[in-house]
Each structure stands twice: as structure tokens, then as C-alpha cells.
Amino acid sequence: MPSYVAKPTPPNQDKRWKLVDATIRRQGGQARGLIETLHTVQEAFGYLDEQALRYVAMSLRVPLSRAYGVATFYHFFTLKPAGEHTCVICMGTACYIKGAPQLLDAVQRDLGITPGETTPDKKVSLLTARCLGSCGLAPAVVYDQEVAGKVGPAGIREHLKKWTTQHDA
Amino acid sequence: MTPEELDQIAETEREQQSHFTQQVNVCVAAGCLSCQSQSVKDALDQEVAKRGSKDHCQVKGVGCMGLCSEGPLVSTSNGVLYKKVEAADGAAILDSLEGSPVSRLVCPTDVPFFQRQKKIVLENSGVIDPDRIEDYIATGGYTALIKALTEMTSREVVDEVTKSGLRGRGGAGYPTGLKWSTVSKSVGTKKYVICNADEGDPGAFMDRSVLESDPHRVLEGMLIAGYAVGASEAYIYVRAEYPLAIKRLRNAIRQAERVGLLGSEICGTRFSFRIDLRLGAGAFVCGEETALIASVEGKRGTPRPRPPYPAMEGLFGEPTLINNVETFANIAPIIRNGGEWYSKIGTEKSKGTKVFALAGRVENTGLVEVPMGISLREMVYEIGGGIPEGRKFKAVQTGGPSGGCLPTECLDMPVDYESLAKAGSIMGSGGMIVMDETSCMVDVAKYFMDFCMTESCGKCIPCRVGTYQMHRILTAIGNMTATEQDLRMLEELCDLLKHTSLCGLGQSAPNPVVSTLRSFAEEYRAHIQEKKCPAGVCGQPVGETV
Numbered sequence: 001m002p003s004y005v006a007k008p009t010p011p012n013q014d015k016r017w018k019l020v021d022a023t024i025r026r027q028g029g030q031a032r033g034l035i036e037t038l039h040t041v042q043e044a045f046g047y048l049d050e051q052a053l054r055y056v057a058m059s060l061r062v063p064l065s066r067a068y069g070v071a072t073f074y075h076f077f078t079l080k081p082a083g084e085h086t087c088v089i090c091m092g093t094a095c096y097i098k099g100a101p102q103l104l105d106a107v108q109r110d111l112g113i114t115p116g117e118t119t120p121d122k123k124v125s126l127l128t129a130r131c132l133g134s135c136g137l138a139p140a141v142v143y144d145q146e147v148a149g150k151v152g153p154a155g156i157r158e159h160l161k162k163w164t165t166q167h168d169a
Numbered sequence: 170m171t172p173e174e175l176d177q178i179a180e181t182e183r184e185q186q187s188h189f190t191q192q193v194n195v196c197v198a199a200g201c202l203s204c205q206s207q208s209v210k211d212a213l214d215q216e217v218a219k220r221g222s223k224d225h226c227q228v229k230g231v232g233c234m235g236l237c238s239e240g241p242l243v244s245t246s247n248g249v250l251y252k253k254v255e256a257a258d259g260a261a262i263l264d265s266l267e268g269s270p271v272s273r274l275v276c277p278t279d280v281p282f283f284q285r286q287k288k289i290v291l292e293n294s295g296v297i298d299p300d301r302i303e304d305y306i307a308t309g310g311y312t313a314l315i316k317a318l319t320e321m322t323s324r325e326v327v328d329e330v331t332k333s334g335l336r337g338r339g340g341a342g343y344p345t346g347l348k349w350s351t352v353s354k355s356v357g358t359k360k361y362v363i364c365n366a367d368e369g370d371p372g373a374f375m376d377r378s379v380l381e382s383d384p385h386r387v388l389e390g391m392l393i394a395g396y397a398v399g400a401s402e403a404y405i406y407v408r409a410e411y412p413l414a415i416k417r418l419r420n421a422i423r424q425a426e427r428v429g430l431l432g433s434e435i436c437g438t439r440f441s442f443r444i445d446l447r448l449g450a451g452a453f454v455c456g457e458e459t460a461l462i463a464s465v466e467g468k469r470g471t472p473r474p475r476p477p478y479p480a481m482e483g484l485f486g487e488p489t490l491i492n493n494v495e496t497f498a499n500i501a502p503i504i505r506n507g508g509e510w511y512s513k514i515g516t517e518k519s520k521g522t523k524v525f526a527l528a529g530r531v532e533n534t535g536l537v538e539v540p541m542g543i544s545l546r547e548m549v550y551e552i553g554g555g556i557p558e559g560r561k562f563k564a565v566q567t568g569g570p571s572g573g574c575l576p577t578e579c580l581d582m583p584v585d586y587e588s589l590a591k592a593g594s595i596m597g598s599g600g601m602i603v604m605d606e607t608s609c610m611v612d613v614a615k616y617f618m619d620f621c622m623t624e625s626c627g628k629c630i631p632c633r634v635g636t637y638q639m640h641r642i643l644t645a646i647g648n649m650t651a652t653e654q655d656l657r658m659l660e661e662l663c664d665l666l667k668h669t670s671l672c673g674l675g676q677s678a679p680n681p682v683v684s685t686l687r688s689f690a691e692e693y694r695a696h697i698q699e700k701k702c703p704a705g706v707c708g709q710p711v712g713e714t715v
Contacts, residue, residue, distance in 0.1 A: 030467075031467055032465075032466050032467040032485075033467055034467035034468075035447070035448070035450060035464065035467050036447070036448070036467070038450075039409065039448050039450070066468075069469055070467070070468065070469055073452065073469040073470065073626075074449075074450030074451050074452050074469075074470070075450070075451035075452065076409050076410070076449075076450035076451035077450055091371070092371035092372050093371045093372035093528075093529070093566065093569070093600070093602045093616070093617075094371075094372050094528035094529050094534075094602055096371075096616055097529055097530065097602065097604055097607075097608050097613070098529070098530070129410065130369065130371055130451070130453065130620070131369075131370070131371035131372060131373070131374075132410065133199065133368065133373070133374030133377045133410075133411065134199060134200060134203060134237075134374070135237075135372050135373075135374055135526055135528035135529075135534065135600075135602075136200050136237025136238050136240075136374075136526075136528060136534040136535045136536075137200060137203060137204070137237060137238070137240075138528060138529075138534070140203070146203070147199070147202075147203035148203065149200075149203050149204060
């Protein structure tokens with residue numbers, strides 16, 4: 001079908017938009033590629049901001065409301081930039097009954113943030129996961145993409161301390 | 170690709186492998202990887218290179234061996250399984266290949282955990298290298314596809330699956346053969362196959378292990394399904410939270426395309442098939458088939474009323490076959506050995522085997538595949554090795570947030586679709602979580618209600634508002650502020666949600682509450698009347714208890 005709407009130009013010169021454009025092309029510029037495109041944006045930029053959502057919506061010719069709706073519906077997408085490090089605590093059933101709430105409590109007390117938040121110095125983001133599928137290793141925590149199993153409150157405190165004191169020393 | 174070429178690949182691979190007189194398999198599935206199994210493999214590789222024994226000793230990264238709690242696991246060609254291996258143990262293990270085993274690392278395999286299992290879905294897991302199609306082909310992979318394409322009509326394939334008695338492994342247990350036959354009879358300009366790999370149940374990791382350990386088996390099952398129902402395009406809807414499974418699937422699809430097992434005119438027949446990945450983005454409701462379809466179409470994952478069923482009107486309005494990962498993984502062996510062989514395993518109404526992710530308060534946690542009909546007692550006490558630290562068994566939870574908690578009285582019940590449903594739980598996708606006396610059942614019910622409340626998509630009101638209200642009451646019970654009236658309201662809401670919600674999420678959301686109310690009513694009473702929590706979980710600040 002011929003298109004009479006010119007393809008929008010990326011918001012800026014950032015090379016990462018090329019990756020986004022490649023995904024859009026692979027999906028044939030169709031609305032059905034919305035989730036895939038948002039995945040690419042998040043992978044490239046770390047999060048989805050308004051300018052990215054506007055660009056994706058225009059490129060795929062969907063209303064901005066739909067792009068925003070999808071971005072907020074799915075837990076995996078985040079609209080805020082993450083901190084330097086991320087700590088994900090698994091709250092799956094196996095982890096829950098093996099002490100994940102205690103881990104969460106320890107971190108919340110130490111850092112003073114709740115899940116989904118980042119410390120004011122932008123060092124650490126705290127997240128919770130539904131289930132990492134590492135139930136055999138419960139309770140599990142992901143420190144910057146690395147899964148650690150059978151974590152105790154002392155262990156998680158120590159790990160976070162390393163992050164928060166890294167540059168101050 | 171012709172049948173002869175496939176034989177050729179298998180022959181070459183077997184010939185190559187026969188040069189290796191010694192073999193060391195290291196588990197590189199997610200469980201062991203998070204215990205640093207990659208560094209164990211690297212250390213073994215280096216050690217083999219240093220000793221110059223590369224031509225006769227092979228170090229292979231393989232899929233899950235099951236006993237995740239003892240990882241990293243390493244198995245050797247002289248039949249020894251090692252547990253909790255560290256990189257520094259590499260040399261000792263290589264030394265032992267010609268002598269006696271390293272006794273401090275040996276993991277006994279003559280225990281019920283290994284002996285009681287029957288492996289069909291997991292037969293290649295822990296044996297083949299998931300990143301090499303040749304290894305899969307050498308163990309007889311893709312022969313079922315060739316057999317279906319060259320010796321059977323699509324009708325016969327459907328009949329064979331029907332004869333096997335296989336039922337959907339995603340949880341509901343709908344007969345697979347019936348579903349296939351409906352889709353094959355539906356009329357559309359195009360048909361689709363979708364593999365549901367959006368394993369959202371907390372406490373379940375079977376599908377991930379299958380995808381990470383043996384991705385080609387799932388592709389083969391999908392190809393056979395595509396041929397049987399007349400589809401030409403397929404999607405695998407996989408959770409974005411499983412990066413390793415995604416990587417291995419992408420790799421497997423590329424390899425299958427390269428050798429001509431995916432693409433146009435497969436094996437010189439008129440059958441063409443493409444498989445593409447779609448990444449989920451973390452929404453539990455997308456396990457429901459109509460919500461999953463919406464998500465593949467790039468929309469918010471909200472369900473729609475059925476009928477029309479996806480078998481008639483599914484993806485992009487066309488007939489669509491949706492099956493779970495484990496269901497597809499069962500297909501190749503059924504076609505290879507015949508439906509009758511499969512129907513001899515299991516119970517009268519539940520055929521075959523089921524993979525369970527055993528976790529929680531048991532000695533052995535990990536992945537097990539058992540014939541249907543095994544008793545819960547065998548699962549917990551024999552395979553699971555019992556409850557650690559001498560504590561007392563309290564309940565076993567199956568089916569995730571849609572399932573229920575089964576008390577001690579249910580221990581001798583057989584594990585099959587009907588018995589579990591009768592006891593107030595469901596088979597679910599295979600999560601099995603054991604709880605001991607330190608778990609409070611009110612707290613567990615609250616946990617699952619919190620899950621359903623957060624995951625409710627918000628489309629229908631009973632689920633959106635009902636889960637919130639139920640969670641509010643359960644929280645009040647946990648805080649010892651609830652009254653008898655609240656309890657009656659809770660029961661009423663259970664009934665309301667079950668009968669008026671739009672999709673399975675809302676309809677089954679009360680299950681954890683109903684089942685705990687039925688089997689552990691005294692715990693609810695203690696919270697409400699005596700204002701105390703028998704397990705000592707509720708009403709006190711978390712934190713310093715561990």
C-alpha cells in the first residue's frame with residue numbers, strides 16, 4: 001500500500017536510532033511490530049522516554065496513546081532511566097517462602113528506596129521480579145544481569161555496599 | 170534437505186564423536202550458569218588443551234541435568250555425576266576419567282531423585298549440546314519430521330497425536346489431538362502455529378529448561394504441528410526475561426534454516442514453514458491464549474471472550490493453533506514411536522509424563538520428569554528427599570496463582586489432571602512448591618492474591634475490582650484486624666470471581682484462597698478470633714527473622 005505520510009526522521013543524530021529503524025523495517029513498518037520496536041528502543045537506550053515513544057508511534061503510524069498504553073501495560077518496559085547498577089530481587093513463590101521478603105526489607109532499609117526506585121545519587125536501582133525461573137536456587141537475586149542464588153540478607157547488604165561505596169573511596 | 174542428507178549429517182556427527190574416548194559434560198543451563206558453571210567449563214577446556222588431549226577428550230556444554238540445587242553439575246563418560254564443581258576441580262575430574270571418581274564431589278545417582286524419573290521430554294537434556302543442530306540430529310532428531318512429511322498424510326499425523334492421548338501441558342489439559350483436528354478443519358487464507366513460552370507462573374521453570382536444553386525438539390514439534398494443521402507460519406512467544414532461552418532459540422532457528430529444515434519446500438515436499446520469535450514483555454495474562462494473540466499482534470495483552478476460539482479465528486483473524494512448549498516437545502517422540510506407545514504411559518485419562526519444577530522446602534530442588542499418576546508423597550518424600558531440618562510438611566502448591574495448596578491428607582493422591590482438580594487445585598504448567606510449618610497459609614493466599622491483583626489486565630470488572638477487594642481482606646486478616654463478616658465477604662467474592670470473570674486469570678484467581686480456606690480453615694480462624702498467626706509469619710515486621 002503506498003504511503004502518503006513521509007517517514008519521520010529520528011529525534012537526533014544518535015546512532016542507536018539506526019537499530020530502531022532496522023527493527024521497524026524488519027516489521028514492515030506495520031503496527032504489529034510495536035512491541036518488538038519498543039524492545040529494541042529499550043535495549044538500545046535503556047528506557048523509553050516521550051521522544052522515543054513519539055518517534056515509534058509516528059513511524060508505525062499508531063496513535064501515541066496506543067504506544068503509551070503498550071509501554072505502560074507491560075512490566076518489562078520502563079519509562080525512567082535506571083541507575084548505574086540494578087538489583088532485582090525475585091519474588092517468585094519459591095523465593096518468597098525461602099525468605100525473599102527479608103531480602104527486600106534489608107535493601108529497602110539500607111538504601112531507603114522501594115522497588116521501582118533509584119537511589120538519589122543514581123547508583124542503584126531496586127526492582128522485583130515475578131519469577132526468574134531459578135527456583136532451584138531460591139532465594140535468587142540478579143546483580144547487574146548476573147544471577148546469584150541462595151542469597152541471605154547479609155550477602156545482599158555486602159554486595160550493595162560494594163556498589164554504593166565504589167567511587168567514594 | 171532430503172532424508173539421505175539428514176542421515177549423512179547424523180552419520181558424520183556420530184563418526185566425529187566416536188573419536189572421543191572421553192567426554193565431560195558441563196551443565197550450561199541457567200540454574201548452573203548462575204553458580205558459575207561457565208568458569209568450570211572454561212577451566213576444563215584449558216586443562217584439556219594444556220594436556221594436549223583435545224583429540225580424544227571432549228568437553229561439552231549441555232542442558233539441564235535436573236538437580237539444580239546441587240549445581241554446577243558435571244557428568245563424565247565413565248558414568249559419574251559430580252555436584253557443586255568449582256573451576257579448580259577441573260584437573261581432578263580429568264584425572265579421574267581413567268581412575269576412580271573424585272569422591273568428595275560425587276553426586277549419587279542411584280537415589281529416587283534420578284531413579285524414579287521417566288524422561289521423554291527431557292531425554293536429550295543434559296546429554297546434547299543445545300547450540301549444535303548436528304548433536305540433536307545425531308540422537309535421532311528431525312527423523313520424526315521426515316517420517317511425517319514423507320510417510321504420513323497430515324490426517325494421519327493428527328490421528329497419531331489423538332491416539333497418544335496427549336493433553337495440553339500448559340495447565341488446562343485440553344486434548345491436543347482434538348485441538349489439532351479443529352484447526353486442520355478450519356478454513357482460512359492462512360493458518361498460524363504459536364508456541365506459548367510465556368511461562369509466567371511464579372515457581373515454574375520447566376519451559377525455560379526445555380528451551381535452553383533442547384530447543385530443536387520444540388522446533389521439530391512445531392514443524393510437525395504446522396504440517397498436520399496446514400499452517401505455514403509460526404511464532405514462539407517467549408518471555409523477554411529468559412535471555413538465554415531466546416539466544417538459543419534464535420541460534421536453533423538459524424541452524425535449521427541453514428540445513429533446510431525450515432524455509433520453503435522442506436525435504437522436497439510442498440510444505441513450507443517459517444518460525445519467528447516474539448518477545449513477551451512481562452504480563453502474566455499473556456499466558457491466556459487470546460491475550461497472547463493480542464500481544465503477538467503488537468497490542469496490549471488483554472483477553473477477549475471466546476468463542477470464537479483461536480482455532481477458528483486467532484492471530485490476524487486466521488485459524489491458529491496454540492500449544493505450550495512442553496506439548497510441542499512431546500510431539501517428536503509420539504510420531505517416532507507411535508501414539509500407542511505413548512498412551513501406555515501414565516493413567517487412564519492423563520497419558521504420558523509431566524515435567525515438574527520442584528522447589529520450596531524440600532531437600533532436592535530442580536527439574537523432574539515423572540509418569541502421570543505418581544503420588545504426591547513420592548514426589549515430596551522420595552524424589553524431593555523430604556523436608557529439610559526435620560521440619561513438618563504442611564502443603565504442596567501446584568498450578569501457581571491459579572492453583573491451590575494441597576494438605577497432608579492429599580499426599581497419597583495420584584498426580585493427574587482429574588485428581589488435582591478434584592482436590593481443588595490444578596495441574597498447571599508444572600510448578601510444584603513444597604511448604605513446611607514455617608509458612609502461613611493466609612500469607613501464602615495473600616501472596617498469590619497480590620500477584621493476581623497486580624497482573625489483572627483491568628478489562629473486566631470482577632477481576633479488576635474483585636482481586637483488589639480480596640487482597641484487602643486478606644491483608645486485614647494478616648494484620649489481625651479482620652472480622653467474621655470479612656471472612657464471609659471473602660467467600661462470597663471467591664464465588665463471584667470464579668463465575669463472572671472474563672478469562673482464566675480472574676476465574677482461577679480465587680483458587681489459592683478457596684483451597685486454603687478448605688484445608689486450613691483453623692489458620693484463618695486463629696488470625697481472626699485469637700488474633701495470632703500459628704506459623705508466626707503474619708503481624709510482625711519482616712527482616713531480622715532469618
